[in-house]
Structures are given as C-alpha cells and as structure tokens.
Amino acid sequence: MTIRTSSTAAVLARAAAMAGYAPSVHNTQPWRWTIRPDRMELTAVRSRQLPAIDPDGRLLMISCGAALHHARTALTAAGWDYTVDRLPVPDQPDLLAVLTPTVHREPDAAAARLVQTVELRHTDRRPVSDTQLPEATLTQVVAAAEAEGIACGLLTGEHVFDLAAAASRADAVEKADPEIQDELTYWIGRHDRLGIPPGTLTGEQPATTVPVRDFGQPGALPSGPGHDRAARYAVLFGASDEPSCWLRAGEALSAAWLTATRLGASVLPLSAVIEVPVTRTALRRAIDDLGWPFLVLRIGIADPDHPGAAHPPRLPIAQIVDLEEVRHLLGRD
Structure with missing residues (x-):
C-alpha cells in the first residue's frame, strides 16, 4: 500500500525526532535530518566534530550511524519497509544516508x-554490579550488532588485560595533550543541550579493571562500590577503515545498545x-588482526542499589530536523 504524501512526511518527521x-560522542549530536515529501536525508554537522579527539571524523560517523539506526527502527516499528x-x-x-x-x-x-527503550537508554559510567550477565543476553546483544554488518568480538582472558593496558596508555597520552x-x-557542563552534564560523571574515578575515561574534573554521580569484575568486553570491528564502515559501526552500536537495554543490561562505549x-593498533592485535576496531563496549548489569544518571538533554527538534520543504504537508504554514 502506498501512503499519501502528507502521511509520508509525518512518518519521516517522527522517525527523525526519535533519532x-x-x-x-560526548553528546555532540553531530547530525541533521532533512525531510522531503518522500524521503529523509541524514547529513553530518561538521561544526560539532571534535578536532582534537576525532580528527578523522570516525566517532562523528559512528554517532551519525547510531542516529540512522534509531530512525530505521522507528520506521520499522511503525510498519514501514524502506530503502537505505x-x-x-x-x-x-557529508550526505550520509537517504x-x-x-x-x-x-x-x-x-x-x-526497541523503540520503547530509546528514551531509557543512557550512558552509565559507574562500575557494573557483581551479577553475572546471562549468556543468552550477551548472545542477543552480539547478534544484534552483527546483524548490521559489523563484527562484534568478545574479549576473554588475557585479552581483557591487554585492553586494560591499552586503555591506561590511551588515558596517559590524552592527559598529556593540552588540546x-x-x-x-x-x-562538559554546557547549557545548550549539548555536551556532558556533570550529573552523568562520577565524583571519583571508579575502580575498574579496564579504566573509563578520566574527564579531568569530578562529576556529581556516586561511583558506587563495584569493581567491574563481572563486566564483559566486546569490540566492534570491520574489514576496512573507511567512512562506510564507520557509519555501519554506529548502526551496530545502536542495535546492540537498544537490545541490551531491552534485556536489562548496561552498555558503556569506550x-x-x-x-x-x-x-588502537594494540587493540587490533587483541582481536588477532581480524579487522579494524571502531569501538569497545563494556557490557554488564547495572548496580540496582545505586541509580545511575538520567538521559542527557537533547537538542530541540528544530535544530536537528529541517521540515521546511514539507511544512505545508504537516499543516505548519
């Protein structure tokens, strides 16, 4: 069944809002959607790229890929097939997808x-609890990522300690870089609905096997008593290191994270x-040189006795969705 143009515009606008x-990365929200009468276009916003941390735009593309998957999920939930x-x-x-x-x-x-988990999903930097992650949950999370065309390799044994050593060295390198x-x-602490609210950062660096990022200033969130002993670590990686794979990695991140949230698990991207x-080269050796690593995921069960931070604020719809071409179809003239 073909839908009317006005209905198409409304469906696409809702999907963009969900995205x-x-x-x-750092809640930069580096995307913009343009709604046409019959399609929606995703564009990268380079002004919100991180030039020091992400000079190649890899993390920007991963972020935009996550938004793309959110929009796709919203369309599917509404019963619509689509092409990408x-x-x-x-x-x-910078035109990333149509x-x-x-x-x-x-x-x-x-x-x-999955759509029901979109507003529940959030970044929790506290240590996970000592509750073991059910293998069935881990299997579903990995499968959700790999369904997006990106490998999701689990690290075990010595490879976890290799990851910990690499994370410690990365922290030292970045602390020494003033830019x-x-x-x-x-x-951190912006007031324009971008960036990292202090309430999502822990008051002190949590005690974890694999270090989380040190943002250089304390937040307002109690870190909790855990030590991440029950955490599992996975690496999203692909066969080539190019923008198309980075975009897919973001879609895999979104699929894995929404699936984990639905199953009661916590995900922290590293x-x-x-x-x-x-x-990054050391991490590639940890996955036996099978591909190019794009992101590490810490997966576990959040501590139920120490609530984590709420979802950080998001930009108003008017700043991320261009409705100008379909405004008359939506009755917004």
Missing part, C-alpha cells in the same frame, strides 16, 4: 519493543583506546 535520542542509500553522492561526503519508505505492513513488534584536555573541558593510534 535525536541516539548516543553520540548510504553515502549516495561521492562528491557530497531513507525512503516503500511499503506499509503490520507494525513490527520486535522493533516496537584534547581543552576540548573535553569545553564539552572510545579513548580507539582515539590514540598506538593503542
């Missing part, structure tokens, strides 16, 4: 359950080890 809840054209115009590298709805079916129950430290400071070339 605004996607995770992004990723990086469709070679000489327009989503075009095609056929309407019954709403998808599995996607609807990176200035950039981190700039993105990107510092990816940001420093020498530690």
Whole structure:
C-alpha cells in the first residue's frame, strides 16, 4: 500500500525526532535530518566534530550511524519497509544516508519493543554490579550488532588485560595533550543541550579493571562500590577503515545498545583506546588482526542499589530536523 504524501512526511518527521535520542560522542549530536515529501536525508554537522579527539571524523560517523539506526527502527516499528542509500553522492561526503519508505505492513513488534527503550537508554559510567550477565543476553546483544554488518568480538582472558593496558596508555597520552584536555573541558557542563552534564560523571574515578575515561574534573554521580569484575568486553570491528564502515559501526552500536537495554543490561562505549593510534593498533592485535576496531563496549548489569544518571538533554527538534520543504504537508504554514 502506498501512503499519501502528507502521511509520508509525518512518518519521516517522527522517525527523525526519535533519532535525536541516539548516543553520540560526548553528546555532540553531530547530525541533521532533512525531510522531503518522500524521503529523509541524514547529513553530518561538521561544526560539532571534535578536532582534537576525532580528527578523522570516525566517532562523528559512528554517532551519525547510531542516529540512522534509531530512525530505521522507528520506521520499522511503525510498519514501514524502506530503502537505505548510504553515502549516495561521492562528491557530497557529508550526505550520509537517504531513507525512503516503500511499503506499509503490520507494525513490527520486535522493533516496537526497541523503540520503547530509546528514551531509557543512557550512558552509565559507574562500575557494573557483581551479577553475572546471562549468556543468552550477551548472545542477543552480539547478534544484534552483527546483524548490521559489523563484527562484534568478545574479549576473554588475557585479552581483557591487554585492553586494560591499552586503555591506561590511551588515558596517559590524552592527559598529556593540552588540546584534547581543552576540548573535553569545553564539552562538559554546557547549557545548550549539548555536551556532558556533570550529573552523568562520577565524583571519583571508579575502580575498574579496564579504566573509563578520566574527564579531568569530578562529576556529581556516586561511583558506587563495584569493581567491574563481572563486566564483559566486546569490540566492534570491520574489514576496512573507511567512512562506510564507520557509519555501519554506529548502526551496530545502536542495535546492540537498544537490545541490551531491552534485556536489562548496561552498555558503556569506550572510545579513548580507539582515539590514540598506538593503542588502537594494540587493540587490533587483541582481536588477532581480524579487522579494524571502531569501538569497545563494556557490557554488564547495572548496580540496582545505586541509580545511575538520567538521559542527557537533547537538542530541540528544530535544530536537528529541517521540515521546511514539507511544512505545508504537516499543516505548519
């Protein structure tokens, strides 16, 4: 069944709004959607790229890929099939994807359950509890990531300690870089719905096997008593190190994280080890040189006795969704 143009615009606008809840590096939200009468276009916002931490734009692309997956999930939950054209115009590298709805079916129950987790999903930097993650949960999280065309390799034994050593070295390298430290400071405690609210940072560095990023200033969140002994670590990696794979890695991140949230698990992305070339090379050896690592995921069960931070604020819809071309279809003239 073909939908009317006004209905198409409304469906796409709702999907773009849902995509605004996607995770992004330091909550930079580096995306913008343009709604056309028959499609939606995802564009990178380079002014919100992190030039010191992410000079190649890898983390920006991963962030935008997460937004793309959120939009896709919203369309599927509403019962719409669609086509996705990723990086469709070679000489327009910031046009990342075009989503075009095609056929309407019954709403998808599995996607609807994922949509229900979108506003629940958040970054929890506290140690996870000592409760062991059920293997069935871990299997589903890994499968969700790999369904997006990106490998998700679990680290075990000595490879976890290799990751810990690489993360420690990455932390030392970045602490010694004044440009990176200035950039981190700039993105903490802003009042424009961007960046990292202090309430999502722990008051002291948590005791963990694999260090989490030290933001250089204490937050307002109690770190809790845990030590991450029950945490599991996975690496998202691909066969090539190029923007198309980075975008896919973001889609895999979103799929894994929403699945984990639905199953009661906590996910913390660890990107510092990816940001420093020498530690990224060490991490590649930890996955036996099978591919290029894009992101590390810590997966576990959050401590139920120590509530974590709420979802950080998001930009208003008007700042991330361009409705100008369809405003008359939506009755907003």
